[in-house]
């Protein structure tokens with residue numbers, strides 16, 4: 519299991535009271551599967567991802583990432599765990615304007631302290647996996663929105679994370695390109711045995727997900743397991 523959220527409650531201060539963003543949420547995501555998370559605006563989807571990414575510590579409950587319980591870990595250990603085990607794809611690809619597609623990926627390996635030569639090969643392999651081998655030398659302004667998001671996904675996979683978290687990765691794309699990005703995430707998840715959580719508003723994109731979880735008012739409803 520690459521992600522285990524068990525009985526997680528998260529509240530935010532809201533004036534004199536507290537707002538419950540996540541209410542006893544339990545979600546276990548095995549490797550090689552995509553769990554899509556849907557729900558109305560403000561229901562808690564981004565909060566769920568923030569907790570799974572270990573960026574926010576819940577009030578109660580446990581979070582285990584790639585077999586490592588996060589309770590009691592200090593900031594440095596959490597950063598190490600994130601670097602090693604978590605890939606994050608945000609809504610808008612935050613690519614560096616002056617770098618080529620391949621360099622966007624290689625930067626990740628440099629942050630991780632890996633040797634540059636191995637990083638180049640790995641970047642090319644991942645760009646090939648997302649269908650952009652022939653765009654490796656292009657800078658962001660020379661790529662389409664869908665291509666930029668594919669670079670973004672490849673970059674999130676650069677350190678071979680056990681857990682891939684994607685927050686509305688298709689929101690800047692039209693339906694067709696959005697569907698292609700979701701299909702790509704699903705294929706990469708199955709091939710690389712990543713555990714993937716995909717937050718989206720667009721239910722039309724979800725036919726390829728292994729499981730759809732619904733958040734409402736901070737509560738998570740999962741489909742009953744198949745008999």
Ligand SMILES: Nc1ncnc2c1ncn2[C@@H]1O[C@H](COP(=O)(O)OP(=O)(O)OP(=O)(O)O)[C@@H](O)[C@H]1O
Nearest residue numbers: 530531537539557558559560561562563564565566
């Ligand atoms: N930092 C914060 N401080 C206070 N309240 C917050 C904070 N972040 C989120 N909230 C509140 O927590 C609830 C859940 O927010 P969250 O961003 O997780 O929802 P969401 O489902 O991702 O929404 P959307 O689909 O609009 O992005 C909302 O009521 C929101 O207003």
